Amino acid sequence: RWTALTIAAAFYRVRTFGGFQQALGIATNILSSRLSRLTELGIFTRSGQGRAEYRLTEEGLSLFPVIVTLMRWGDRWFCDAPALILSHRSCQQPLVSAMKCDQCGEAIGFADFYY
Template sequence: MASRGRDCSIADALEVVGERWSMLALREVLLGERRFNQIAENTGASRDILAARLRKLVDAGVLEKRKYEDHPPRFEYFPTESAKALQPVLLGLMQWGDRYVHQGPPPTVYEHDCGAELHVKSVCEHCGEPVASRGLHPVRVGAVRGS
């Protein structure tokens, strides 16, 4: 996808999922909601807006749409690998909102299978050190470091 300004995968990703109702629909599907009416109820999105966002997520390969009833036609939505890869992004956004936006105790807490409260942490895959903005250095593809 072409973006204006800096060539950036963040901008490209936001073209697919960077809208409130898309992210909330994705949250619901990743939490196990599959049917349109339940997704609409849990997100508060209007039916027209939700239908458009779900269609965009399906077209982008983030969700898979499967028919479960013929008359009238009704569909369920399932996460693809692409959607599952967004789980840490959603959890990180929730943590940021809990800390900097939401007033009072967090409205939702997630637990890991081990029973501990789940918190997302960014670490370098190579050395295991926590990622901090002071340690990030953009390198253009094909660029030589130090030049």
């Protein structure tokens, strides 16, 4: 669970070890382990010494749809109202996550695919 929360915090522009620790309330040994592992996996890149910054890589940024979908799931099933409303920068409208077929554009759900 700390791994997902650490990635989510990075999408809130948390960048430093202290920032992650404060935002998450995570023990420093666990946080150190998670940041090291996420850096090894290429999700984060680490820059600087001492007060290093952790930034999402292209691979990490590609998790954005997953994070948004999890946020919306939590808003629907655990909250009376969304904790945070994301808006599309260019049109200012609320962002709603939806899976769509990249060929025909039709919205898809679990019953709409096969393997």
